[in-house]
Amino acid sequence: MPEIAVRRRTLPALAMAGLSYRYPNSVSPALDDVSLNLAGGEFVVLAGASASGKSTLMAAACGLVPHFHGGEVSGEVATVGIDAVESGPGELASVCGYLAQDPETQVVSTTVAAELGLPLEMRGDPAEACARGVEEVALALAIPHLVDRTVDTLSGGELQRVALGAALVTRPSLVLLDEPTSQLDPVAGDELIWLLRRLNEEWGMAVLLAEHRLERCLPAADRVIAMDAGRIAFDGRPRDFLGWSLEAEPVLATPAARLFSLAGIKRLPTGVRDARRTLEAAGRADHAATGKLTARDHPRPPTGEIALRLRDVWVERERDGVVHEVLGGVDLAINRGERVALMGRNGVGKSTLLRALAGILEVAKGRVDLAGEVALLTQNPSDFLVRERVGDELPGGVGAEALRIVGLEVTIERDPRDLSGGERQRLALAIAMAGRTGRDSEGPALVCLDEPTRGMDRDCKVDLEGLINRQAQAGSAVIVATHDVEFAASFADRVVLLGRGRVIADGPVGEILSGGWYFATEVARILGIPGVISPEQGAAAMRGTR
């Protein structure tokens, strides 16, 4: 066994040569002449816009492509020395772990213990080795308290950890992770990345991690590979990647890199610590820290006209026959045209609050006053799409008007399933808003979006921001429950932070997102200047113009 382990470590974790792949019935290739080598023990981040080929590359590495998905493949793939084109995912299971985006379909057993032990059993490990493997992976992922629970009682974050545990339990030489933090709050997301880095260092396993929020994972990475239209557009060190992204693909540049670029500092930082060291070395840390914000980039929202007022709102939910208090005395007032980011850790009650506002959850106590109707878009926009033609989802003049508001009037004859992810989201929002009105707004009084940026690249986020702004200008108040701090900094006027079912912070976006650690932007964490949260603000403060 040790000999095998040593031999595996000396093999490349992943070797691809001239790999091209086309999904069945697809015209364009998902992967186009991809060649790369991952050494054992490397931590590699896979960057790129949506549909650039990241997930397909991972599926090819673990054998799902072509064995599970079919299609045409050419070229070579060797995963820890095993030919992945010839061998299926089952054969690769003991050397390669894989974790996809949706944790719900990543577990196949009833209990956590069975889920963690399944890959070892499949490999034919003896009972004692299975029991030890389960224990060790549970300890490594800090989930021993979950081992005796059934998977249907776990939260999304817990389920993600269990699925990761099942992917790691065989101690694979390579682990592939496809946006594993997309459903996690900033705290849990950061913890997961550093946990992977620790396992990468201690176990020597290679990590290939696809992520959109690069600022979160670049500090842990040894190398970055950027994909574009199925081809490798960049392959190199994280710092070089930042330089390349600013030149060639600005949407992939991190806030810290944009900050330094705008401030004219050439040595681009891969993370907060790196940025601070660079600033200290350049003698600019003190200057930065004494900067003050005197103006806001966002226009002030209109005041005085209340769209929503909550007074001492309590909401309870039943789980396993026990009633839990999710919200306990929320007081909140939101004006027309205001853009509010609702933030807080997983399970704190953000979605519950939005559901209570939309009337699909009962308020146990308290009062909700609204200046009109509420449109709520839940986390999965596809849930709103049930027909095979956009026009059938939104018939008549009201439907056409809703499509016009979200800019989808030209798609009326198309099948919703053929729309891009961003277009599907806009269509779902149009369905939720269609025919809803407010007293003084063109559209609903309140528009709520629950985690709308999950799995989105920056281009899609920019489109969504435009949509939110248009809706706010039309007079609706907009509340977005999100874990995406950078997105909140970009679109919101105000941040409401929930903790233990109550509002624990409520104020202008600059104040809230620069006043903490986890719920703070990368720029705020680097500079620590009250009110400075965006690269533009940070660069201005560093130049002393603010």
Place this chain on the structure above:
Amino acid sequence: MRSALAYAPRPGLLQSASPLAAVIYLGALVVAAFLFSNPIVLLGIGTAAVIAGTVAGAAPAVRVGLRMGLSLAILMAVVNMLVNHRGETVLARLGDWPLLGQMTITAESFAAGAVIGLRAAAVTLVLVVYSACVDPDRILRALRPIAGRSALTASLISRMVPVAVSDATRLGEAAKLRGPGAAGVGRGALARRVLAGSLDRAVDVAATLELRGYGLDGPGSRGPRQRSRHDLRFLLAGVAILALAIGFKFGGAGVYSSFPGIEIGTSLGTCALAVLIALSGLVPVRRFSDLVAFRRPARRELRRA
């Protein structure tokens, strides 16, 4: 929303028993239910399931089972009364009905339906206890070396049920959130969407099974064989129930017939068999002192204080 019938790990003896022991114990009750049509014996079997489930901590599942079983029993009795016109004791003549023809309600046909319903209720109760107390992963693990493909299909289905339930809940919620100007979503459209989505989800779950190595023709499962020191009592109880049922059956106990007239055996043997089977529901009790304490929690708490 989690179903009361779903398995939940609890520190009960039935939950910790090996799959074989639990299946033999509960399976013996099912076999007994099919051996006898006597309502007294069937009531004894139902009582055993209720007691076993309750002492194993699955009282909510038992309550669901009782509701299901009772509904099923009433439905079967009514349907049998409407479609079966045999019997001498005529309760009502309802004339000619379309499709059903001459409608004559007899006490015998009602009794025959009630017995079928009672058997279905007893079996439902046993299956409910099985569902809530026996770990399906351990059953599938035991099944895998014998019938790999069946175990694979069962694993896929057992995972797809909660996924489909969760999808249906989400889709139902989204349907409620559609604006008044959007096209409405009827139950049919929603069901089609759940079904179409389930196929995609099944593909994802199947991919996960592949990635866990389920498709391997490897050395076979050598997973941890969890045994309980209480396995023997479940095995003995199962064997005893079967032996008693077969013995009493050959001994002439538990007689029942609906036609031409209703005949219910109420012999000492029948009653003894029913009581013994009902008492077999106490097998999952760890200590009888716990059972007494279970019934009087207030006094126990007072003693602790």
